[in-house]
Amino acid sequence: TGSNRAMYPDIEPFQTGMLIVSDLHTLYYEQCGNKDGNPVIFLHGGPGGGISPRDRTFFDPAVYRIILMDQRGAGKSTPAAELKDNTTWHLIADIERLREELAIEKWVVFGGSWGSTLALTYAEKHPDRVKALILRGIFTLRRKELLWFYQEGASYCFPDAMDEYVKPIPEVERGDLMGAYHRRLTCEDENVRTECAKAWSKWEMATSRLHVDPTLLQRAEEDSWALQFARIECHYFVNGGWFETEGWILDNVDKIRHIPTTIVQGRYDMVCPAVTAWDLHKAFPEAEFHWVPDAGHSNKEPGTQSKLLDACDKYKHL
């Protein structure tokens, strides 16, 4: 333990696959580490952010059977940026489909940001399949969380980046930025889609401490990645994640309070602000709760990375 832990060494998958989950969607997944080990699934953020090789290295490869998947339309899953049949509930079903495909009974579930949304929702729907939860940068898609980041709030801390974010949107439409972006991210004009995808993505990256993760802005400049990230995120947000009620995740926490859980939250997280982690902590007091006093949103923040590595080590022999 400690506050400046290094990730486990870079590692290559021992197996990768493309799982057909419908007549439209196919999902890329990979397995690393110990093929007979303790299974853990990594749920990436966004939604639409996709996995990256560094994500494999939170976990001790001698002990964990490390499974990562690109969610619908993200990363190497196909069709890229596809919004049809792409909802929270499709993704929950996909996680179960992958678990069955890999003949896993129960697994540790790891997720940050949107990945924490998906991890919590999956556990509340399938608590008997979850050995432990490791959660970072808590996000539950409540309206106030979305408005804070995509309409007004984070904009007070990043007014310069906000000016860039609103540029593609005419003044008369700026009262509903998510709606205005959604119309453009789903329009017929590819140039408009791409320009808006990059502006949306750059806004999110600009509010994560870039010295911690300089690769973020590069990704936002890549047309294909920006389209996957922006289209899928905006689609989920304008639909409130298709949750039956506002605050559904927090209202259903009692279903998972018996599950070993660690919550890690950056005090200065501008994307998924601390209030949601605090609300989860109050609803789920049994979970281990860690403020990272100097951290923003990224899981590359030294204090956040260390606490996540500690949690992964804590649950490695479950």
Ligand SMILES: CNCC(=O)c1nnc(C(C)(C)C)o1
């Ligand atoms: C609201 N979106 C926050 C999120 O899930 C997220 N932020 N950055 C990422 C990546 C690291 C995947 C780019 O995901």
